[in-house]
Amino acid sequence: MTAQILDGKATAAAIKSELSVRVAALKERGIVPGLGTVLVGDDPGSRWYVNGKHKDCAEVGIASIQRELPATATQQDVEDVVRELNADPACTGYIVQLPLPKGLDQNPVLELMDPDKDADGLHPTSLGRLALGIQGPLPCTPLGIVELLRRHGVEINGAEVVVLGRGVTVGRSIGLLLTRKSENATVTLCHTGTRDLGYHLRKADIVIAAAGVPHLVKPEDVKPGAAVLDVGVSRSEGKIVGDVHPGVAEVAGWISPNPGGVGPMTRAMLLNNIVEAAERRAGI
Numbered sequence: 284m285t286a287q288i289l290d291g292k293a294t295a296a297a298i299k300s301e302l303s304v305r306v307a308a309l310k311e312r313g314i315v316p317g318l319g320t321v322l323v324g325d326d327p328g329s330r331w332y333v334n335g336k337h338k339d340c341a342e343v344g345i346a347s348i349q350r351e352l353p354a355t356a357t358q359q360d361v362e363d364v365v366r367e368l369n370a371d372p373a374c375t376g377y378i379v380q381l382p383l384p385k386g387l388d389q390n391p392v393l394e395l396m397d398p399d400k401d402a403d404g405l406h407p408t409s410l411g412r413l414a415l416g417i418q419g420p421l422p423c424t425p426l427g428i429v430e431l432l433r434r435h436g437v438e439i440n441g442a443e444v445v446v447l448g449r450g451v452t453v454g455r456s457i458g459l460l461l462t463r464k465s466e467n468a469t470v471t472l473c474h475t476g477t478r479d480l481g482y483h484l485r486k487a488d489i490v491i492a493a494a495g496v497p498h499l500v501k502p503e504d505v506k507p508g509a510a511v512l513d514v515g516v517s518r519s520e521g522k523i524v525g526d527v528h529p530g531v532a533e534v535a536g537w538i539s540p541n542p543g544g545v546g547p548m549t550r551a552m553l554l555n556n557i558v559e560a561a562e563r564r565a566g567i
């Protein structure tokens with residue numbers, strides 16, 4: 284038996300078509316949601332991601348506001364663009380593409396953002412709201428993972444979830460989402476200091492691998508029938524290598540392909556955050 288596929292590409296397409304209906308309803312009321320992106324420097328990977336986000340926007344009818352700065356930009360230059368987007372009424376929400384080039388300090392930039400315009404859900408205020416149970420934008424990758432599981436009928440309520448990696452975008456924040464009453468999972472956060480990873484993995488109903496260590500999750504450590512989500516992005520000879528060993532597909536009940544799994548869901552949730560922010564502001 285080989286695992287069923289958690290098809291992020293198809294699920295993201297379904298979500299985008301639902302979002303276009305909501306965008307059309309906003310437009311009926313004279314509101315055009317707009318996503319801003321701030322790209323600093325000329326990293327080809329970052330440029331590729333940002334272009335993808337604007338393509339997604341065009342698909343669902345969200346307006347694009349693109350700001351680009353050279354790698355030589357100063358802290359002041361970047362902060363000026365952030366102030367400009369905070370003040371721009373056409374910009375419903377925006378992201379500052381990370382990482383910023385060397386020499387720039389990302390935390391002061393992120394703190395300067397208007398939290399109500401935080402499309403990533405990673406602003407200190409957004410993470411604080413999530414911890415306190417106050418409505419607001421949610422981190423895109425964790426939200427994408429929850430949505431991917433839900434839409435494939437994987438039970439989250441009462442599940443033992445093991446998360447690998449303590450990065451802010453996934454590992455650190457996903458437990459806050461999954462332990463809410465509405466999700467009701469039990470979450471263990473493992474990291475490089477975890478003494479016996481196999482011990483934790485073997486009891487997990489759901490594994491979320493976001494450590495960035497190629498093939499960290501081995502078939503012998505996965506409980507038969509478990510759902511395994513591969514968030515890892517390492518590259519070897521131009522190809523993506525995930526955190527999950529390919530042999531896991533023979534043991535797991537569900538597996539997210541990589542690419543084609545969590546990545547497209549992350550992008551769909553960014554659009555979702557923009558639409559929700561526009562609706563919140565319109566009192567819908």
Ligand SMILES: Nc1nc(=O)c2c([nH]1)NC[C@@H]1CN(c3ccc(C(=O)N[C@@H](CCC(=O)O)C(=O)O)cc3)C=[N+]21
Pocket residue numbers: 332378379380381382403423523541542543544545546547548549550
């Ligand atoms: N402020 C900020 N917000 C982000 O959300 C953010 C960021 N900075 N910096 C970089 C990371 C990375 N990230 C990805 C999103 C989608 C895919 C994605 O859709 N990947 C495709 C294909 C990837 C490929 O083939 O290279 C897939 O998984 O199928 C990947 C990676 C968002 N990030």
